[in-house]
Amino acid sequence: MGAALAVFRREFGASLSSPVAWAATVLLVIALHLLFFFVGFPIGDRTLPAFWSGRVAMLDGLFAWLPVFFAILAPALTMGSWAEERRAGTDEILMSLPVRTRELVLGKFLASWCLLAAISVLAILPVALMVDSVGPLDWGTVWGGTLGACLLAGASVGVGLATSACAREELVAFLGSAAILGLLWALMLVIRILPGEWADAAYYASPALHFLESSARGLLDLRDAIYFLLFTGGALLINISVLEGRRWG
Amino acid sequence: MQAGQASNHAQAEGASAAASRLPARSKGRSRQRFNSWLTALLVILVLIQGNRLMREHGALVRDITEDQLFLPSRVGERMLGELQDTLQVKAFFTGDVKIGSVQIAKRRLIDQLEEYGRASRGRMQISYLDPNSSPEARSEATSLGIVPAPALVDQGVSKVAQDVWLGVVLRYRGKESVLKWVLPQYMESKFLGALRKVTRERLPSVGFVTGDGRNLDPRFGPMRDLLQDQYRLHEALDLALGLEIPESVDVLVVAEPTNLHPRVAYEIDRFVQRGGRALFLLDGLRVDLAGQYVQSIPSGLEAMLASWGVQPRPGVLWDQQSHNVLKARLAEDEAPVSYDYPFWLRVPKQAMHASLPATAGLPGVNLYWAQELDYSPIEGLLAEDLLWTSEETWSLPSDEPGLVHLEALEELQRRVRPAGAARRVLGLSLSGLFPSAFTAGVPAALDPIKLALHEDRVQRALAAGLEPPALEVVLLEEPVQSAELESQVILIGDADWAAGERFFGPANRLFFVNLVDTLALENDLLALRSRQPIERPIDDFLAEERAAIGLMGDPEDVQEGEQLTLAKYEDLASQLAARRRWKLMALASGGSLGLALLLGFLWRQSFGRTPSVSPRPGLSGLSQGDES
Numbered sequence: 014m015g016a017a018l019a020v021f022r023r024e025f026g027a028s029l030s031s032p033v034a035w036a037a038t039v040l041l042v043i044a045l046h047l048l049f050f051f052v053g054f055p056i057g058d059r060t061l062p063a064f065w066s067g068r069v070a071m072l073d074g075l076f077a078w079l080p081v082f083f084a085i086l087a088p089a090l091t092m093g094s095w096a097e098e099r100r101a102g103t104d105e106i107l108m109s110l111p112v113r114t115r116e117l118v119l120g121k122f123l124a125s126w127c128l129l130a131a132i133s134v135l136a137i138l139p140v141a142l143m144v145d146s147v148g149p150l151d152w153g154t155v156w157g158g159t160l161g162a163c164l165l166a167g168a169s170v171g172v173g174l175a176t177s178a179c180a181r182e183e184l185v186a187f188l189g190s191a192a193i194l195g196l197l198w199a200l201m202l203v204i205r206i207l208p209g210e211w212a213d214a215a216y217y218a219s220p221a222l223h224f225l226e227s228s229a230r231g232l233l234d235l236r237d238a239i240y241f242l243l244f245t246g247g248a249l250l251i252n253i254s255v256l257e258g259r260r261w262g
Numbered sequence: 263m264q265a266g267q268a269s270n271h272a273q274a275e276g277a278s279a280a281a282s283r284l285p286a287r288s289k290g291r292s293r294q295r296f297n298s299w300l301t302a303l304l305v306i307l308v309l310i311q312g313n314r315l316m317r318e319h320g321a322l323v324r325d326i327t328e329d330q331l332f333l334p335s336r337v338g339e340r341m342l343g344e345l346q347d348t349l350q351v352k353a354f355f356t357g358d359v360k361i362g363s364v365q366i367a368k369r370r371l372i373d374q375l376e377e378y379g380r381a382s383r384g385r386m387q388i389s390y391l392d393p394n395s396s397p398e399a400r401s402e403a404t405s406l407g408i409v410p411a412p413a414l415v416d417q418g419v420s421k422v423a424q425d426v427w428l429g430v431v432l433r434y435r436g437k438e439s440v441l442k443w444v445l446p447q448y449m450e451s452k453f454l455g456a457l458r459k460v461t462r463e464r465l466p467s468v469g470f471v472t473g474d475g476r477n478l479d480p481r482f483g484p485m486r487d488l489l490q491d492q493y494r495l496h497e498a499l500d501l502a503l504g505l506e507i508p509e510s511v512d513v514l515v516v517a518e519p520t521n522l523h524p525r526v527a528y529e530i531d532r533f534v535q536r537g538g539r540a541l542f543l544l545d546g547l548r549v550d551l552a553g554q555y556v557q558s559i560p561s562g563l564e565a566m567l568a569s570w571g572v573q574p575r576p577g578v579l580w581d582q583q584s585h586n587v588l589k590a591r592l593a594e595d596e597a598p599v600s601y602d603y604p605f606w607l608r609v610p611k612q613a614m615h616a617s618l619p620a621t622a623g624l625p626g627v628n629l630y631w632a633q634e635l636d637y638s639p640i641e642g643l644l645a646e647d648l649l650w651t652s653e654e655t656w657s658l659p660s661d662e663p664g665l666v667h668l669e670a671l672e673e674l675q676r677r678v679r680p681a682g683a684a685r686r687v688l689g690l691s692l693s694g695l696f697p698s699a700f701t702a703g704v705p706a707a708l709d710p711i712k713l714a715l716h717e718d719r720v721q722r723a724l725a726a727g728l729e730p731p732a733l734e735v736v737l738l739e740e741p742v743q744s745a746e747l748e749s750q751v752i753l754i755g756d757a758d759w760a761a762g763e764r765f766f767g768p769a770n771r772l773f774f775v776n777l778v779d780t781l782a783l784e785n786d787l788l789a790l791r792s793r794q795p796i797e798r799p800i801d802d803f804l805a806e807e808r809a810a811i812g813l814m815g816d817p818e819d820v821q822e823g824e825q826l827t828l829a830k831y832e833d834l835a836s837q838l839a840a841r842r843r844w845k846l847m848a849l850a851s852g853g854s855l856g857l858a859l860l861l862g863f864l865w866r867q868s869f870g871r872t873p874s875v876s877p878r879p880g881l882s883g884l885s886q887g888d889e890s
Contacts, residue, residue: 029862042854050847065843070798131861139853143846148800153326179298204362208422212362213369217313231327236313243312247305254301258294 016112020120021127028090028128037086037129042136045082049075049140057202059225070148075140076158076229079133080221083169084194086132090125091173092187095256096180104259114256118249122174129166134159153231161228164241168220169194171248178255197221220244329796334377337786338454342378345385345461350433351375354403357392360424361413370446371428378453393427406431406440434460455492458786466782467494469511469533473518474717475501475526481761482517488771489515489778501529504707507538513781514540518757521720522562523713524705524735531566534696535743539750539781542567544574545757547660549605549631551590554666557724567753569699570692571640574755577659579632579686580604580674583652584613586628590668601668602675606630609649609688611797618691619788620752620773620780621648625797627773630765631665632756633657634686640697642745648689648752655686689754696751698744703737752777803839811835 028034048054053063054077061067061074098104141155176190177183200219204212216222223237325332334342342349353375359365372390379386391399393410403409408429414421430441430453439456459465468489473479476499478486489495498507498514502523507514507530514533519542522530534540544567548557558576567573581604588603607629614621627649634657637645658665664674708716712733720730754777759770766774779788811831 026865029865035858038858039855042851042858046847046851046854050843064800068800068802070800132858135854135857135861139850139857142853143850144800147846149796149798151328151796151798153328157326204366207362208360210358210365212359212365215362216366216369217310230332231325232332233324233326235322240313243309247309250305251298251302255298258297 014116017116017119017123020112020117021123024121024124025127028124033089033093034128034132037089038132038135041082041086041132045075045078045136046140048078054078059201064144070144070150072137072141072144072150072155072158073229075137076162076225079162080165080194080198080224083129083165084191084198087125087129087166087169087173087194088176088187088190090129091121091170091177091190092180092183093177094121094125094174095177095252096183096186099181100183115253118174118252118256122170122249122252125170125174126167129170130163133162133166137162151231154229157228157231157233160233161224161237164228164238164245165220165224168241168244168248171245171252175248175252175255178252201225334374334381334450335454338378338450339381341454341457341461341786342382342386345382345434347385347435349382349386349457349460351378351386351388352402352431352433353388353390354393354399354408354427354429354431355390356394356410356424356427357390358394359426360422361426364413364424364426367446368428371444371449374446374449374453375430394425403427403429406442408440408442411443430456432456432460437461454786458784465492465494466512466784467496467508467510468778468782469496469498469507469514471498471501471514471516471519471526471530473520475499475519475522476717479518479761484763484766485515485517485760485774488775492775493778493782498529501526502708502713503710505529507533509536511538513778514538515543515778516540516563517543517760518545518559519561519563520559521730523708523733524562524565525707527563527566528700528705530563531696531698531700532743534749534751535698535745535747537747537749540752541777541781542751542753543757543760544633544635544753544755545631546574546576546633547578547631549578549665549758551588551666556660556665558660560730565699569640569697570643570751571638571645572690572692572753573636573638575634575636575657577633577657578605578662578665579607579634579651579688579755580656580658581607581651582654582656582683584608584610588668601671603668603671605665607632607651607688609651613650613652615646615648615691618646618648618780619785620691620776624773624776625769627770628759628765628767629688629754629756630758632688632759635688635690635753635755637687637690642695642697643692644694646691647687648691649754650688651686653685654683656682657686688756689752691750691752693750694748695745696749698742700742701744704740704742706736706738708733750781752781803842804835807835807838807842808832810838 049072050064053067053074054061059077061077064074067074095104137155137159141150141152144150145152172193173186173190176193177186180186180189197219198221200215201222204215204219204222207215217240220241223240226232227234227237323333353371355368355371356364359368375388379388391402393400393403393408406429408427408431410425410427412423413426414423428444430444432439432441432453434457437460439459441452441456444452470478470486470489472482478497486495486497493513496508496511498511499505501507502525504525511533514530516530530540542563544561544563546559546561548559550556561567561574564573584607585602585604586606586608588601588606589598590601591598608626609629610626611624614624614626616622629649639645662674664670716731716733723730758765760766760774776788779785811834
């Protein structure tokens with residue numbers, strides 16, 4: 014565990030020094046806030062008005078955009094985690110170090126997850142305070158949504174890392190994980206027209222729905238927590254398996 | 263030479279060893295890929311199966327919102343927890359649903375039923391039947407009145423249609439209640455309403471009197487149907503002939519009483535005196551917009567109401583601030599035009615009693631041609647205002663031309679000005695000891711023939727616009743109960759809001775059943791219905807800036823020369839409001855970025871800069887000897 018924490022500290026610190034994390038923060042904050050205040054969420058069945066035109070003290074429009082942003086940011090933050098090493102040929106040196114693969118993976122995961130979760134919390138809470146200053150905001154939905162956003166961030170980062178481990182190039186890693194996360198998000202758009210059993214399966218499979226239907230509305234469900242745990246754990250397991258195979262192959 | 267041969271031999275051996283490793287290496291890579299794919303597949307399977315198991319067995323849910331609407335209410339939990347016997351619930355749901363949105367709704371309904379099952383602590387047995395695949399289930403559903411609803415959706419290039427069954431029947435101790443069609447958003451109130459029907463020993467009995475007390479006014483048919491669906495209905499007719507309101511009646515609804523004979527008023531008073539609770543929908547006017555006439559309607563209850571301190575004011579209310587729009591056409595060949603019609607009152611949530619169960623959870627109601635209820639305090643009676651108008655309300659005479667002649671509305675708007683404007687009471691709740699108006703003598707019951715003749719004379723007089731003749735009333739010396747038992751009465755200064763499909767809309771229906779449930783002491787149902795989301799409007803910056811500048815008053819009063827100034831000030835108010843919005847948004851976004859910078863700075867201070875020795879985070883993470 015000590016090695017994992019060491020990897021985490023170094024990775025997190027390096028992220029704070031790199032322009033990617035700062036660009037991600039600025040992008041998320043400005044774009045998310047603009048969309049929330051002026052555009053709303055016009056996509057699919059769950060359309061929501063913009064904050065100023067809807068005139069209701071709630072953050073549903075903000076939470077509705079988070080899965081979309083995570084589908085871009087998580088790949089951006091994780092694309093270089095393994096793919097860059099592989100491209101440069103330094104992954105073999107990395108694998109030869111006396112550190113367990115799972116500790117490496119866990120350390121990188123924790124770094125990227127904490128970064129994305131911190132960016133999300135920083136984007137959500139000041140808006141919540143501002144909305145509360147102009148209307149009676151339900152803080153239960155804010156805390157639920159923030160917690161759900163952190164879990165969703167973990168799942169997104171897990172997918173990003175697993176894809177990065179499989180890819181040779183950073184761009185391929187980015188596009189691959191963005192495609193996977195985008196498809197998972199898009200499930201909730203097509204669920205209405207899917208045949209019955211497929212709709213059920215899509216409902217269970219979509220991380221965005223597990224977030225938006227429950228925690229983003231202030232409903233804490235153990236089943237959703239287990240879902241995100243399994244999802245993230247599964248992605249990390251795939252990540253470890255790919256690296257282990259490369260290590261000993 | 264020998265060294266050279268040895269070297270060649272070593273090289274050859276090395277080459278052949280390398281050659282033999284090549285297939286092994288590619289075999290290793292294939293195995294690696296296979297293992298990775300296998301792991302990925304196993305992970306997906308575990309994810310799916312784990313999720314399924316959790317769906318069925320891992321329900322642990324907390325609702326942390328203020329509204330508390332996502333989980334069964336406390337009332338529901340209590341009703342289910344108090345079951346003494348087994349409640350059988352049969353859900354007639356389509357099994358193989360072809361349409362995604364319906365499948366999701368069905369899944370939510372099943373989840374809700376399972377929640378109720380858990381709350382019942384094993385007293386609820388749920389079974390799911392598919393009428394599409396089982397003829398017996400279909401036959402049973404049809405016999406219960408459950409019918410499928412057609413659903414149609416586009417899937418790709420084709421359309422998919424399916425008849426969908428979503429009906430539920432509850433059975434308990436020989437009683438049965440059927441929900442012919444349920445959706446997740448209405449499930450709780452419908453299910454618990456049905457539960458109440460099958461578990462209550464006796465449903466409240468509601469007596470119903472309309473108009474002249476002899477016939478059901480067809481305009482109140484929807485109200486009657488609503489009462490019959492929820493309660494045991496008793497139509498109290500011919501009270502003037504000496505029939506009493508039965509002892510079994512718990513609540514009496516008197517809708518638009520019209521020229522009631524004093525004997526009817528006495529029977530109603532007697533009902534209240536023995537502790538019965540009553541709802542009065544009073545209306546002094548009948549307005550016919552199409553026919554463009556207005557008819558005054560004396561109720562016949564004036565003396566009784568006066569003894570309780572209540573006097574409906576003559577005239578009709580005009581609310582300048584809170585009213586509805588009327589769409590009408592002045593001629594057959596013209597398109598309908600929208601008129602601001604301040605005689606149709608819009609009573610918002612803020613103009614209703616905030617804590618009484620009847621009005622607490624309502625979003626608002628609409629009243630039509632209402633009259634003010636004046637109240638003078640009477641000893642022993644407690645009065646509470648239920649509904650009221652805005653401060654900009656006037657009481658206008660019933661012969662006001664603008665009432666039915668829409669072209670006169672504009673002129674009326676100009677004439678109606680601040681003098682005389684006040685908040686007017688539209689609904690009252692009285693509780694306590696009600697003094698009787700009949701202590702001086704009891705009106706004798708009527709002879710049926712005399713009554714029929716009198717009514718005929720009254721109708722003819724009203725149609726001619728004349729004062730209806732008074733019927734001779736003989737007073738009998740009989741003992742009369744007065745202010746001995748406590749009771750409760752609710753009075754509303756309008757009856758049109760509950761008449762006909764046009765006015766008796768969802769909000770008004772909810773208000774009506776709330777009033778009856780209040781009088782029937784159905785607190786559980788009231789608690790369920792008052793579960794509404796809390797309204798969360800944000801501040802209206804534009805209205806605040808306009809008020810701060812002083813932009814109030816009627817724009818029509820503005821002279822032409824002043825209009826330019828008005829536009830300038832409106833513009834200024836808009837700019838100030840926009841500035842406030844941008845300031846708040848800048849604070850929010852700036853706050854986010856500022857906090858990010860602060861956290862980054864604090865991290866660096868705590869843990870130092872990341873060494874730039876190695877550009878590769880993966881390596882730099884371990885190059886300092888941190889590994890365990």
